[in-house]
Ligand code: KG4
């Protein structure tokens with residue numbers, strides 16, 4: 001069965017066609033990020049207006065790219081939350097209209113869960129149950145996944161999401177938006193051991209995260225910048241980026257390993273925009289190898305928001321008997 005996926009939870013408009021939950025026939029992604037850059041973050045009103053303009057064109061492009069016709073589709077899957085209200089409504093409304101006009105079943109999909117599903121589009125051999133870690137601009141969550149419809153939350157961020165911390169630190173350093181790739185690039189030139197930014201990651205719950213403290217520590221450091229003699233401003237910023245990235249990724253690895261130990265699982269599945277970070281990927285690969293855990297990452301284009309993961313995950317839920325009605329609503333949490 002071919003599932004058509006629609007993803008409009010943030011600033012992307014993405015439409016994909018996926019066969020049997022695994023084979024990506026097309027995956028079109030149109031982003032309004034360039035329009036948000038000048039504001040240093042996503043402006044929800046601009047995002048949803050641009051999604052409204054883009055969505056029909058993106059649907060057409062997805063069909064053209066896959067070389068199939070609408071009558072060959074068997075299911076419409078759509079992100080129903082969490083995300084920005086106006087953006088979600090564009091995708092949900094379009095999905096309902098397609099479901100109604102083509103007389104196809106409709107299914108609403110959780111965006112955060114679909115991020116870890118991205119791995120199933122590219123990897124075989126992921127065994128249930130597994131621990132999943134989703135690290136994105138809006139979420140930092142550890143899950144215990146018994147099955148695609150049996151996902152329980154082990155721990156999440158108590159304040160900022162990890163990607164949000166990357167974006168805010170980049171803003172403090174005047175680097176631009178989105179911050180993650182810009183920090184990663186500068187961090188290559190810096191020394192991760194030169195500064196120590198503490199990122200304990202929440203003391204109350206061992207599997208919860210906290211990223212607002214480290215963001216504030218970077219702010220205070222830059223405000224009182226006491227650069228050692230002989231060090232240029234550029235060198236200092238690269239060191240801040242490298243040290244911030246090092247602390248944050250250490251905490252993610254530590255907590256994910258603890259979750260695998262507590263739940264006694266040997267498979268760890270990662271997803272979300274921050275998982276595109278090469279230092280994070282190497283740390284996870286090395287630590288998992290040392291601990292006898294099999295670790296899975298999506299390729300870079302499937303880490304960030306895309307509709308292929310939505311189409312695939314929707315198919316798996318549909319196969320289990322789930323279905324939404326035309327009264328499908330948005331879920332902001
Ligand atoms: O999953 P995603 O595309 O959207 C949400 O669901 O939020 O994640 C976007 C986040 C942004 O905060 C962005 O700065 C971060 O992912 N990101 C990265 C990298 N690429 C994207 N963070 C660190 N390193 C990267 N290479």
Ligand code: ZN
Pocket residue numbers: 111115136137272273304305
């Ligand atoms: Zn996302």
